[in-house]
Each structure stands twice: as structure tokens, then as C-alpha cells.
Amino acid sequence: MAPLGTARVGSGAVSGTRLSARGRALLVTALAALTVLVAVAPRPLSSPIARLANYDADGPLPIYNVPIDDAALRRAGELLPDDVTYYIHSRDEPGFTVFDHDLRGAAYLYLLPALPVQKPEDAEWLLSYRAEDPPPFGGDVMLVAGEGVFLTRR
Secondary structure, X not given: OOOOXXXXXXXXXXXXXXXXXXXXXXXXXXXXXXXXXXXXXXXXXXXXXHHHHOOOOOOOOXXXXXXXXXXXXXXXXXXXXXXXXXXXXXXXXXXXXXXXHHHHHHHHHHOOOOEEOOOXXXXXXXXXXXXXXXXXXXXXXXXXXXXXXXXXEO
């Protein structure tokens, strides 16, 4: 019996067998060709590859979980000055909802470099997004960004 850490020549079925450089290249080429063939094959063969590769892109817009007026928020971003603070006023729903998450995420994206604030009294501008109650402050300028979407300057 051989001591631990050493191997006996010829003790396994594949011991000592190595592919030549040409054999390895041939194997890699064959596997790559097989992968490409499965990827371009009609369904159902291509489905797993398509899911992994995800070559059906999502598009340039953010992915929303609830309906959000993306065009109105883009327009608000064009109208809002860069060096101001803003507060988002929207539907009055208890707790932080998926709607709040999507609306705030899109606003942070489109209203940059303006800074969001947590309290309306700290804001220079108010973004009112389809709110059912009146905004927390009135202002001297109101700009319409979309249906039910307004920017108001204090």
C-alpha cells in the first residue's frame, strides 16, 4: 500500500490520461458550437438558454410595479431647477407602499440634481403627483408636468 499523499500509477481508470492541446481545443470548440446551436434552436430547446441570457431587454424606462406616469416625471425633471429642494406630495395612503417606492425612485432619478426633503416645510418646490388632498403649501408658480402632476414653487 502506498503512503498517504502519493498515488500509484495505473490505479484509476483515467489516471495519467490528459488531453493534448489539440484535443482540449477541439472539446471547447465542440461545446461552444453545441451551446450556440441550442440557443438559436426553436422552442422548447432554446427556452432555458434564452432565460439565462435574458436577451429580451427591459427597455430604457424604469421597471415599475404599479402604474406611474413616467413621461410626466421626466417633464417635471426638465422643469425643476437643478439647485433646489423638493417634497413629493401624493396619494394619502397609510404606510410606505409599493406606489410610494416606485414614485420616489422615479422622482429621484428624473429630478436630480435637485434634492428631496422629508418635510414639506423644508422644500422650495413641491411635486404634487395625483394627490387627492390639497398640497401642504401654496405657491406663487405652478407648472403642469402631466395630468394630475404639478410643480409648485413656494
